[in-house]
Amino acid sequence: MADSSRVAAVSGGPALAEEKMRVMVAMDESDESFYALHWVLNNLFSPGIVATETQTHYHHDDSNSNNTMNMLTLIHVMEPFPHYVFPGMQAVFPTTSVIQSVNKAQEETASAMLTQALHMCAQRMVKAKTCILEGDPKEMICDVAEQMQIDLIAIGSRGLGKIKRAFMGSVSDYVTHHAKCPVLVIKQPSDFQK
Template structure:
């Protein structure tokens, strides 16, 4: 079974990954497997970077200002660092559960890129976290999990984090 788990910087997405590792029957890494017979990954963890948008200010009195190449490079490096950090945390969780995982970073609109990845990889199950937005916030802000549930061609498991005890 091919499982894709979408993660971002939120604790909710890492909780969804942990839930999947604990509850979905995935094959564990065997320590006795010969080196020649490479096991396929049990799970693929994907992180979506938002596309870089040129920040500018349009002043009706003055000129339009664009970001310098140095600023653009700085933003891209920050995005790469953030992606590496997110995937490092996800990989560590997989190792703790002795699950072989593949990681990937894609760039674009998270909703669309996650659905596209499931189609390209012929995924059997997509796991996404939920921030627990109410109906009004979800209507205005949109919801990655809601979009995936309605547009993915495979089953989608939406994992909600447990309710905090300090509320």
């Protein structure tokens, strides 16, 4: 467990033990996001009562506002199915059944990934909930963090090269510059295994 002065400096506020803190970890299937969760569990949370819950839509519940336990939210944002247009050719639009099939597969993959993440939380006895959304991950992470009044966003660094980052953009870079709360970008050491 990190000492309270170090944690206070990271979070931009008082030490975690003094008040309830809402932490969001942005998750995807990458090892980097699982390492970010691992780091958060080991450095920002004390073990507590096991309580995990899954939700597919955002719902803010202040019924436990007197509880001094910190709250961990695991968020996964599925990107919408792209409609491809090939240069020099007619536009190609997928059928509704194809879109539904792809969405179902994305939801199953996201659910399995978040179940694995919840298992990591349960092993550390950390209360957590999940949130699966659809949209642009960069914008959705910032929007939901603001709606949920998150105190800290933790996100794994994928280490994109300069060229890839210039063309594709970096979720962590966007979130760092646009979130209204502190953002902790966590780089995975080369020897980490999920």
